Amino acid sequence: MRKLAAELGISATTIYWHVGGRDDVVAALIERQSERLSDAAVTGTNPRERVASAARNVWTTALAHPNVTRLAYETGYSAKLELPLEISLARELVAAGLDPTRTRDALRGILYSIGGFLVMALRPPDAVPADRTSTALWGSVDDPAIPARTRDRITEPPDLDQLFERTMSALIDSILAR
Amino acid sequence: MRKLAAELGISATTIYWHVGGRDDVVAALIERQSERLSDAAVTGTNPRERVASAARNVWTTALAHPNVTRLAYETGYSAKLELPLEISLARELVAAGLDPTRTRDALRGILYSIGGFLVMALRPPDAVPADRTSTALWGSVDDPAIPARTRDRITEPPDLDQLFERTMSALIDSILAR
DNA sequence: GCCGTTTCTTGAACACTGTTATAGTGGCCC
DNA sequence: GGGCCACTATAACAGTGTTCAAGAAACGGC
Numbered sequence: 001m002r003k004l005a006a007e008l009g010i011s012a013t014t015i016y017w018h019v020g021g022r023d024d025v026v027a028a029l030i031e032r033q034s035e036r037l038s039d040a041a042v043t044g045t046n047p048r049e050r051v052a053s054a055a056r057n058v059w060t061t062a063l064a065h066p067n068v069t070r071l072a073y074e075t076g077y078s079a080k081l082e083l084p085l086e087i088s089l090a091r092e093l094v095a096a097g098l099d100p101t102r103t104r105d106a107l108r109g110i111l112y113s114i115g116g117f118l119v120m121a122l123r124p125p126d127a128v129p130a131d132r133t134s135t136a137l138w139g140s141v142d143d144p145a146i147p148a149r150t151r152d153r154i155t156e157p158p159d160l161d162q163l164f165e166r167t168m169s170a171l172i173d174s175i176l177a178r
Numbered sequence: 179m180r181k182l183a184a185e186l187g188i189s190a191t192t193i194y195w196h197v198g199g200r201d202d203v204v205a206a207l208i209e210r211q212s213e214r215l216s217d218a219a220v221t222g223t224n225p226r227e228r229v230a231s232a233a234r235n236v237w238t239t240a241l242a243h244p245n246v247t248r249l250a251y252e253t254g255y256s257a258k259l260e261l262p263l264e265i266s267l268a269r270e271l272v273a274a275g276l277d278p279t280r281t282r283d284a285l286r287g288i289l290y291s292i293g294g295f296l297v298m299a300l301r302p303p304d305a306v307p308a309d310r311t312s313t314a315l316w317g318s319v320d321d322p323a324i325p326a327r328t329r330d331r332i333t334e335p336p337d338l339d340q341l342f343e344r345t346m347s348a349l350i351d352s353i354l355a356r
Numbered sequence: 357g358c359c360g361t362t363t364c365t366t367g368a369a370c371a372c373t374g375t376t377a378t379a380g381t382g383g384c385c386c
Numbered sequence: 387g388g389g390c391c392a393c394t395a396t397a398a399c400a401g402t403g404t405t406c407a408a409g410a411a412a413c414g415g416c
Contacts, residue, residue: 017363079306079310083319090321090332112295116296117291120290134260145272163283163286174347174348180373180374189396
């Protein structure tokens with residue numbers, strides 16, 4: 001707050017008078033950003049492609065605005081920020097012919113999985129020191145059932161985008177197969 | 179720190195002298211807990227079941243100890259806490275015949291998805307006020323492409339355990355199918 | 357032009373974090 | 387008893403978000 005005020009050349013209390021507490025500032029910021037996100041286009045000519053596209057939009061949009069996304073996540077405004085994209089995804093699931101319950105379960109399942117990927121991708125670099133990372137810890141794993149070559153491979157971080165695509169494909173295939 | 183010290187009937191500085199800073203206290207706590215978690219049994223008679231079991235262990239163990247899991251997550255010690263269960267999961271993937279790269283990708287894909295579910299399931303109740311929840315926000319969604327009945331269904335939270343099982347099945351099927 | 361009210365701005369302060377510097381207190385060995 | 391060591395506690399520092407009370411500025415009525 002003080003830092004933000006200093007950057008604006010005003011006093012912290014002025015922000016409190018005009019906008020409100022930290023929470024209100026964040027809320028206003030998220031509100032603005034959310035409106036800008038509403039127009040991510042869904043592409044594809046069949047349900048599979050279109051659902052995948054809508055899901056990918058959540059992922060790429062978040063990656064394109066890491067700071068806002070982090071801030072929203074840390075303050076509990078993720079849902080507000082993502083809502084337009086959630087709606088977009090829900091539309092495609094409905095269009096694919098899913099009934100209400102399956103639509104909800106598909107929507108939530110996809111969103112939760114995306115959330116997991118985003119948590120990994122967007123964590124502030126200083127939140128987890130390098131030596132507490134899973135990849136780092138695997139370096140000293142010595143298990144007879146796990147070949148050294150596999151162990152070393154696990155030490156290297158995966159290609160997040162590729163992994164995301166594959167994971168989504170698996171999920172969506174399963175959802176639309178029924 | 180002060181609160182913990184008061185609970186123990188000592189002064190905060192005493193903790194600093196004996197254990198160290200907050201980070202050291204958390205690290206010691208996680209270390210202890212991690213040892214207890216190492217012996218979650220993997221069940222099943224075929225790769226599919228055994229991988230699913232190892233993945234489920236991560237999920238159920240975290241749900242069984244929400245406070246430690248949250249603390250570990252917030253302080254960047256998640257990997258340290260979960261490592262035994264990650265190893266257990268990797269063992270099953272190797273046993274299923276996956277090569278090093280596929281093992282890594284499968285491991286990470288599964289873990290990231292579980293992470294997303296855990297974030298949703300374990301968030302401290304006060305972190306996200308009820309009116310910022312996705313389910314709450316969907317209550318006021320009015321989209322011509324989404325039937326009211328579907329909209330209302332999305333308003334209700336899904337069965338997390340069931341959704342977890344289905345999501346894992348889809349992922350594991352896809353991983354082992356190649 | 358002056359006065360009074362409302363609108364705005366501000367420095368100081370509060371409560372709360374994690375952390376540390378300083379000043380001790382107690383016990384042990386020689 | 388003297389000197390050293392292990393340990394404890396009080397007070398303070400720096401950093402959050404937030405509020406209070408006191409002013410400065412703008413505005414309107416006479």
